[in-house]
Amino acid sequence: MCRIDTNVYFCVMDLFKIYSEGDKFFLPNLSIDLVIIGYRQRDLKCLLLKIDNKWLLPGGYIKIDESVKHAAKRILKERTGLDNQHLKFMSVFGDKDRQFKEEFVAYLKKKHLEWQEDSWVNNRFVTLTYYSLVEIDAIKPVIGNLDEQSSWFSFDNLPPMWMDHSSILTAARNRLKEDIQQEHLTYNLLPDKFTMPELHQLHQTILGEKLDRSRFQKKMLSSGIFERLPKLQKESPGRNPYQYCIKSKKTNPQR
Amino acid sequence: MCRIDTNVYFCVMDLFKIYSEGDKFFLPNLSIDLVIIGYRQRDLKCLLLKIDNKWLLPGGYIKIDESVKHAAKRILKERTGLDNQHLKFMSVFGDKDRQFKEEFVAYLKKKHLEWQEDSWVNNRFVTLTYYSLVEIDAIKPVIGNLDEQSSWFSFDNLPPMWMDHSSILTAARNRLKEDIQQEHLTYNLLPDKFTMPELHQLHQTILGEKLDRSRFQKKMLSSGIFERLPKLQKESPGRNPYQYCIKSKKTNPQR
DNA sequence: ACAAAAGTGTTCAGCCTACACCCATGG
DNA sequence: CCATGGGTGTAGGCTGAACACTTTTGT
Structure with a gap:
């Protein structure tokens, strides 16, 4: 069991270590992706991060000694700075070729990071997606040490995205439409x-x-x-x- | 990429190999568990397998080059012998201590299999659960090479089960109740x-x-x-x- | 012919819909 | 005092609930 506080972890470990040894701390084939949804000026928006001119969902991995639910909450807190936000499981994306490998090669080279064929980030990842309804003005987006920028995008005007993250957004947009017919949860956006x-x-x-x-x-x-x-x-x-x-x-x- | 046909795999590999080297063929921290539901004599039933006097859900693992959905369908087919059965995703069970380790020790010793502390089956597993509505008389349950017996149990009279499989069953029973209010799927049981x-x-x-x-x-x-x-x-x-x-x-x- | 079980009709209440009306406030 | 926009009321229609009635068939 390796108990590592996330903050310490992100500050102390360098990128190389995360990418070469991450599988010692995280479940190696699972990720979590969050669709963080906000509302401003009659427009539904989502929070995205920029890496190398393409955008991606805020996400993360599940620590070996942490529950899936806890991981999702932790990642949401890391990105929004707040506890007890609305958070709801959406679905599993588990296509067999679901991996960053091809797309990451160019980027890592650009960053002068050694490309490691056997690094865990090349793994095929099954991702568990959640969506969260937040009040845009109450949260202060936090960027990680890889991300260059974070920004809110209208669902009607999404930028080019990494891998299958566009489909995850579409799924979340549709899911929200269905869910509000049954549940009262939209006040989270206000x-x-x-x-x-x-x-x-x-x-x-x-x-x-x-x-x-x-x-x-x-x-x-x-x-x-x-x-x-x-x-x-x-x-x-x-x-x-x-x-x-x-x-x-x-x-x-x-x- | 290692493409291994499941049938060949299950026939040729011995138990020892499955348990010592399974992580070469499967995603190591993910499993799939199926709640296969049938209906007979005014009673909702589920298909369970017996290992060492305790029962468990039919399940399996996801091959490295196979989608999650495909794995679920494959496992369902392996257990029921039929394609194109009803199959619906239910939820993720991802508690941090979710592993067979403690429970399996006694059993493996009994079977005269060497207990390997670092075997992948000791891993903590996040399981993706599905439920499937089937016509009891149309399927012929298949037992794997570990299971001693398979049997249909009434939801009102469940036997002692491995790990958290009882909670998965309860979740499925409740989920079915909700789902039939919205969707017409019960004919799958008839x-x-x-x-x-x-x-x-x-x-x-x-x-x-x-x-x-x-x-x-x-x-x-x-x-x-x-x-x-x-x-x-x-x-x-x-x-x-x-x-x-x-x-x-x-x-x-x-x- | 009668009983039993399936199929259909009838009535009533409640909810959804659309729209009209009333109320508060600023210019 | 009128225009603007929020809050409330009301008549019509649709759907669901409860139950009565009709149809079919074995005994």
């Missing part, structure tokens, strides 16, 4: 206080269709998970909406 | 020709509650996936039910 018109617009964006305003409001309120706050006194032209918060967040605060 | 009363009883068994006969029938027929056949002419006391088959099975036969 600040702690939000209005019904905001929530309404968010659902319309996710589903890509108009929703009846009246019915939407009644459906949401009948769920009983929202608590109305004193009305917003502000600068809008017409009547101002009430603000709402999530009841459970008060009794059992999430952040 | 023969190609079946009656509405049979389907009705099956749903009642799965859900564990009474369902209105009239409404059930109308709901099923309105889905449009069933095709009515000439009425059954047989030995029942009252009126005899129509038989139905699945339309898509005729145009696109599943077996």
